[in-house]
Amino acid sequence: xxxxxxxxxxxxxxxxxxxxxxxxxxxxxxxxxxxxxxxxxxxxxxxxxxxxxxxxxxxxxxxxxxxxxxxxxxxxxxxxxxxxxxxxxxxxxxxxxxxxxxxxxxxxxxxxxxxxxxxxxxxxxxxxxxxxxxxxxxxxxxxxxxxxxxxxxxxxxxxxxxxxxxxxxxxxxxxxxxxxxxxxxxxxxxxxxxxxxxxxxxxxxxxxxxxxxxxxxxxxxxxxxxxxxxxxxxxxxx
Amino acid sequence: xxxxxxxxxxxxxxxxxxxxxxxxxxxxxxxxxxxxxxxxxxxxxxxxxxxxxxxxxxxxxxxxxxxxxxxxxxxxxxxxxxxxxxxxxxxxxxxxxxxxxxxxxxxxxxxxxxxxxxxxxxxxxxxxxxxxxxxxxxxxxxxxxxxxxxxxxxxxxxxxxxxxxxxxxxxxxxxxxxxxxxxxxxxxxxxxxxxxxxxxxxxxxxxxxxxxxxxxxxxxxxxxxxxxxxxxxxxxxxxxxxxxxxxxx
Numbered sequence: 426x427x428x429x430x431x432x433x434x435x436x437x438x439x440x441x442x443x444x445x446x447x448x449x450x451x452x453x454x455x456x457x458x459x460x461x462x463x464x465x466x467x468x469x470x471x472x473x474x475x476x477x478x479x480x481x482x483x484x485x486x487x488x489x490x491x492x493x494x495x496x497x498x499x500x501x502x503x504x505x506x507x508x509x510x511x512x513x514x515x516x517x518x519x520x521x522x523x524x525x526x527x528x529x530x531x532x533x534x535x536x537x538x539x540x541x542x543x544x545x546x547x548x549x550x551x552x553x554x555x556x557x558x559x560x561x562x563x564x565x566x567x568x569x570x571x572x573x574x575x576x577x578x579x580x581x582x583x584x585x586x587x588x589x590x591x592x593x594x595x596x597x598x599x600x601x602x603x604x605x606x607x608x609x610x611x612x613x614x615x616x617x618x619x620x621x622x623x624x625x626x627x628x629x630x631x632x633x634x635x636x637x638x639x640x641x642x643x644x645x646x647x648x649x650x651x652x653x654x655x656x657x658x659x660x661x662x663x
Numbered sequence: 664x665x666x667x668x669x670x671x672x673x674x675x676x677x678x679x680x681x682x683x684x685x686x687x688x689x690x691x692x693x694x695x696x697x698x699x700x701x702x703x704x705x706x707x708x709x710x711x712x713x714x715x716x717x718x719x720x721x722x723x724x725x726x727x728x729x730x731x732x733x734x735x736x737x738x739x740x741x742x743x744x745x746x747x748x749x750x751x752x753x754x755x756x757x758x759x760x761x762x763x764x765x766x767x768x769x770x771x772x773x774x775x776x777x778x779x780x781x782x783x784x785x786x787x788x789x790x791x792x793x794x795x796x797x798x799x800x801x802x803x804x805x806x807x808x809x810x811x812x813x814x815x816x817x818x819x820x821x822x823x824x825x826x827x828x829x830x831x832x833x834x835x836x837x838x839x840x841x842x843x844x845x846x847x848x849x850x851x852x853x854x855x856x857x858x859x860x861x862x863x864x865x866x867x868x869x870x871x872x873x874x875x876x877x878x879x880x881x882x883x884x885x886x887x888x889x890x891x892x893x894x895x896x897x898x899x900x901x902x903x904x905x906x907x908x909x910x911x912x
Contacts, residue, residue, distance in 0.1 A: 488880040554762075554780060559863065561881040578780040579862025580869075582877070590862075594763040595779050 452479050453635045454499060458487040458506035458627065459585035460530060460564065460602045464655040465504070471651055472642050478635070486562040486583035494632070501636035506530075506563035506584075508628035515630055521637055524629040524644060528657035530602045531624040532567055536615040537594050543615040547598060554578045556587050556596040567623045568600045588612065607656035620662035627657070676894065683891055684884045691888040699866050700874035701892070707782060707870055708850040711789035715846045718790070719797040720839065726798065727805035745795045752791050753859025760787065761860075784861035785868045789850035796849050797842035804838030841904050848900040852893060 457465045462484050469480035483490070483500065491510040494500060505511055508525050515522060536543055547553055558565030559580035564587070568575075578596070581587045584605060590596040592611040603620065606612045631637040642648055653659060684691065691697065722741070731737055744752055760767040760778050770776040778784035812834070816826045854872035861868040863877070871893055878886035 486880070492880050492883075554777075556780075556862070559877060561877065577864065579864050580877075581863065582858070593757065593761065595757070595761050 452481050453477075453501045453639055454481045454483065455502045455504065455636075455639065456483045456485070456490045456494065456498070456500040457504040458490070458563065459484050459583040460506055460604060460625075461504055461627070462585055463608045464604075464652060464657065467651045467655070468643070468648055471647055472639070475642065475645075475647065477638070477642060480639070484585075488562045489582065501631070501633045502639045503630045503632060503636075505628055505630070506625045507566070508626060510563075511628055511630045514632070518630065521640065522631045524640055525626065526661075527627040527629045527643060528649075528652045528659065529624050529626055529661045530604055530657055531620045531622065531662050532564065532571065532600055533603050533606055533618050534598055534615040535588075535591055535601050535606050535612045536598050537591050537596075538611055538613045539594075540597060543598065545616060547615070548572070549574075549576060551576045553597040554595065556581055556590045556599045558582075558584055558587055558600070563625050564600070564602065567625055570623045571621070572600070604656040620658070622662060624661055626661065679887065679890055679894065683887050687884065688888055688891070691885050692892065694885070696865065697874065697885070697889065700869050700871050700889075703782070703785075703866065703868065704851055704870040704872075707785045707789055707868075708847055708853075710786045711793055711850040712843055712847040714786065714790045715794050715797045715850075716839070716843060719794055719842070719846070720801060722794075723798045723801035723805060723842075727802045728810065741798050742795050744792050745799075749788075749792055749853065749855030749857075750859050751855075753788060753856035756784075756788060756791060756856060756860040760784075779860060780862040780864065780868065782861075782867050785857050785870065788856035788860045789853045792853050792856055793846040793850040797839075797846040800842030800845060801835065801838050804835060808834055844900045844904050848897050851896060 455465065455469075465480070465482045465484070469482065472480065485493075487505040487507055487510055490498075490503065491505065491514065494503060494514055503511065503514065504527065511518075511523065534543075534545075534548060548555065555575060555577050556579045557568045557575065557577050559582055560566060560569055562583060564584040565580065579590070581590065584602055587596075587599040587601050588605045588609060591599045591601070592609060598615055601612070602625070606614055629640050629643055631640045649659060725731060726734070726738060726741065757764060757779065759765050760770070762768065762771050762777055762779060767778065770778070778787055812830050813826050816830045817823070821829070851870075852872055853870070854876065857868065857870060858873055858876070863869050863873050869877075871889055875886050875889040875893070878889060
């Protein structure tokens with residue numbers, strides 16, 4: 426019986442404690458596209474220096490995060506790799522709630538840095554292991570718009586998942602963001618490639634007041650500098 | 664408390680069923696992509712069940728009948744995949760059997776065999792998570808029945824193979840069937856180890872759970888329909904299964 430009452434007390438506490446995350450006043454929960462993994466930490470650091478609160482970053486495929494937000498996941502702000510994903514989340518947003526064109530990124534064909542030399546024809550070589558993003562996530566939609574009929578070996582749920590496949594040497598070629606190649610020493614461009622579209626335009630949305638203060642920070646030159654330092658473009662590649 | 668307990672387990676399923684798009688179900692399930700992942704799922708899970716049968720039966724017998732050294736450790740290893748997060752299992756498989764893994768690099772170099780991104784890899788992932796269910800079920804049955812009958816048959820002059828064929832196996836068949844059904848159902852539902860180790864390619868490694876996960880992002884209706892299929896299959900396997908996990912009384 427004592428065990429049962431102890432259990433009841435624990436249960437009561439668990440249920441009574443408000444859901445943490447978005448309700449915790451000292452933190453701002455930011456959902457961010459997985460391709461922003463490295464830059465989000467630096468943005469959070471810079472914001473903290475500027476007097477902002479602590480940022481809790483939740484990273485994942487943009488579409489997956491958007492689906493979670495539609496189902497009521499508690500977030501203060503959402504940085505997506507596709508502005509269209511924000512449409513279902515914000516009804517009639519105020520200008521301060523939305524930044525379109527936060528930064529731009531483009532796709533490159535990458536390979537493990539210790540791999541043999543490749544050329545553009547290798548993209549269609551059936552014997553090589555080629556990994557790309559799945560349709561429905563922004564990097565995948567861009568990939569499939571630009572290339573079709575690729576002999577793909579796996580459709581990964583996010584850009585970062587493709588990066589990992591290359592980093593571990595499981596794939597010979599992968600289509601990732603230019604920023605991923607810049608960030609990971611284990612990856613190189615498979616051959617010289619000029620920036621080309623379709624590109625990815627990141628957009629930011631504020632879902633709460635605290636999220637709005639984060640967006641205000643994102644609009645500052647300091648935040649833009651962080652993005653550019655990580656290889657993101659301030660303007661779409663022409 | 665018991666009612667609360669069953670509610671915790673049943674409520675999500677009720678939620679799933681009440682949101683099901685019953686009217687368009689036939690249409691959703693008739694799609695080529697759905698049929699394709701159904702085919703992959705059935706192929707992978709049946710092949711996994713075959714491997715489980717071949718590898719699991721001797722393993723269960725050894726665990727039940729032979730005094731193996733470090734038996735507790737061996738048993739813990741056998742049961743481990745049941746509690747290990749499948750994504751950890753998939754990561755482990757990647758570092759063991761991946762192209763640059765411990766064993767995988769030699770498979771690749773000597774035999775030109777790659778498991779990652781292949782259906783064989785999906786089978787390996789399914790076997791990894793499903794094998795314990797079979798071994799535990801069959802080992803339990805072997806322990807419960809004891810070895811008196813075998814000793815008796817041997818005393819009466821039956822050679823070991825005859826004992827195995829005429830005494831041990833016939834009494835083990837119900838448990839083997841039950842264990843196999845459980846293992847097959849677990850293989851059919853496998854997600855984490857599969858996507859981590861074998862990747863996600865329609866027609867090759869995209870099983871029903873992977874298709875469900877992907878559909879959830881773009882087409883929740885289709886995800887619901889796929890979930891219903893998996894739920895129905897799992898129930899169809901579990902309800903008629905009788906063994907020590909499901910004592911009938």
